[in-house]
Amino acid sequence: MKNNVKKITALTVNFLVLGSLTLINTSSYADENGGGFWLPGSYASGSALPPTPGFALTTLYYNYKGTSNTTSNGVNTKINATAQDILLQPSYAFETKILGATPSIGIGIGGGSAFTGLNYLYGGQPMYSGNQTTKGASDLYLNTNLYWTDSDQNHVMAYITGNVPTGNYSKNNLANIGMGHAAIDGGGGYTYTNRQTLIEASAVLGVTNNFKNTTTNYKSGIDSHLDFAVSKGITRELSAGIAGYVYYQLTADGGSGNTVGPNKGRVLGLGPEVGYLFTLGGNGIPMTYLNVRGYKESWVENRIGGYAMFAVLTLRWGENNISKFSPNNLTTR
Secondary structure (H helix, E strand, O other), X not given: OOEOOEOOOOOOOOOOOEOOOEEEOEOOOOOHHHOOOEOOOOOOOOOOOOOOOEEXXXXXXXXXXXXXXXXXXXXXXXXXXEEEEEEEEEEEEOOOOEOOEEEEEEEEEEEEEEEEXXXXXXXXXXXXXXXXXXXXXXXXXXXXXXXXXXXXXEEEEEEEEEEEOOOOOOOOOOEEOOOOXXXXXXXXXXXXXXXXXXXXXEEEEEEEEEOOEOOOOEEOOOEEEEEEEEEEEOOOOEEEEEEEEEEEEOOOOEOOOOOOOOOOOEEEEEEEEEEEEEEOOOOOOOXXXXXXXEEEEEEEEOOOEEEEEEEEEEEEOOOOOHHHOOOOOOOOO
16 A cells, blocks of 8 residues: 555445545555555444345444544654545345355445645654645445355355546645555455354455556555444344454555555554434334444554444445344344
């Protein structure tokens, strides 16, 4: 990751969030702009639970605030960055199985606001100070998932996703909404559910390949990411637990526009998660699931570090039986 911060993306019922909605142009952060394609924390509880066939609409609100304070060759660099983003993902799960799995496809669209403040000091004296707020549309995100389940305790998911770099981006910006380049990401996940104890545990592991930014001739390295969560049903509708993520860059950045060397990045996030299931219609349709989670970041290298918050609302049509949607009743979401 070179230069910057954070990004946003899309998700499904088990959210597949992608793409960088907030980037800062500073030359010492891994992955171009210090934020890769994958948004850490995209998946949480119930990641591999198969959706019921039919349409769904997921709305993601993401809020991030982070800072960085580093010194190299006597130059102190201070960065403050914030992002507020909203993304919508309509998706459809098919009844027809593929290799025994339930297939789902989705598209993510959205936008938001990004702020970056930057200060360079040498010997305690200001060298440069600037800030920028950028608003606009995000990139376009596409994803497809396959879900396998034994309808009891074990659930497996595979996904592939990527972006079309259509978002608001300029190489001259301190803060960007779009990434400025395409990427493709793939991986898989597992969810364990226990009907007696109402305990659920999920983990999703993936790898991102970033394509070169032809505007800057910078190519971010290959990134890996692990999202995980453990939750327990408190009532039929309410659950609570802990969610976390690990983001680790596997290979060095490259390209003729890379002036900072290998510059690999990493971050760890951990925090609380709450889920609530309810219905909006009198006949139980659409089923609605709200998940709110927050993360405090640590183990940060060559990235901005701070606090992240997700609020994810999913509406699903085509199933009016609450027991088949509830994460606490542990069947399908």
